[in-house]
Amino acid sequence: MKFYFVVVGILLAVCFVQCVNQNKVTYDLPEAMLPHVKQEYLSRCEKGKILYDMNCAGCHNTKVKGKVVVPDFTPEQLKGYELRITNARHSETLTDTTVTEEELGIIMTFLNYKKKNDSK
Numbered sequence: 795m796k797f798y799f800v801v802v803g804i805l806l807a808v809c810f811v812q813c814v815n816q817n818k819v820t821y822d823l824p825e826a827m828l829p830h831v832k833q834e835y836l837s838r839c840e841k842g843k844i845l846y847d848m849n850c851a852g853c854h855n856t857k858v859k860g861k862v863v864v865p866d867f868t869p870e871q872l873k874g875y876e877l878r879i880t881n882a883r884h885s886e887t888l889t890d891t892t893v894t895e896e897e898l899g900i901i902m903t904f905l906n907y908k909k910k911n912d913s914k
């Protein structure tokens with residue numbers, strides 16, 4: 795009986811860790827970046843992730859084997875303001891009231907520095 799509880803406990807712990815890690819995004823910041831600058835970029839990226847989840851993820855995220863995948867946009871695709879107008883779906887939904895210019899910039903930082911999906 796005691797053994798049973800131990801096994802269930804371990805399973806629950808594993809599930810919990812998996813859940814916590816599932817939505818973790820890691821970042822590829824340039825090697826040469828100074829530690830305090832890195833810190834600043836990391837917090838900007840984290841903020842960007844939250845804004846991205848709120849404003850963009852609904853249309854852009856995909857799910858592969860139950861895992862959420864944020865697309866790897868190219869730098870050319872990520873030119874802040876143009877984003878608003880270059881796609882019909884955007885001009886309807888991404889107005890100044892949904893995301894401000896500043897928020898869009900922060901989202902761009904997140905998308906630029908998040909680790910690419912194919913590099914492990």
Ligand code: HEC
Pocket residue numbers: 846849850851852853854867870871872877880881883884887888893898901
């Ligand atoms: C209403 C749905 C919708 C929302 C919300 C949305 N997008 Fe898009 N987005 C699209 C569609 C549709 C396209 C064009 C097809 C594609 O590339 O997937 C697109 C294209 C893009 C592109 C590629 C542009 C290019 O030059 O090819 C980027 C980058 C992008 N979106 C970023 C964002 C960001 C950042 C947000 C949030 C601030 C956002 N999108 C919110 C629907 C949406």
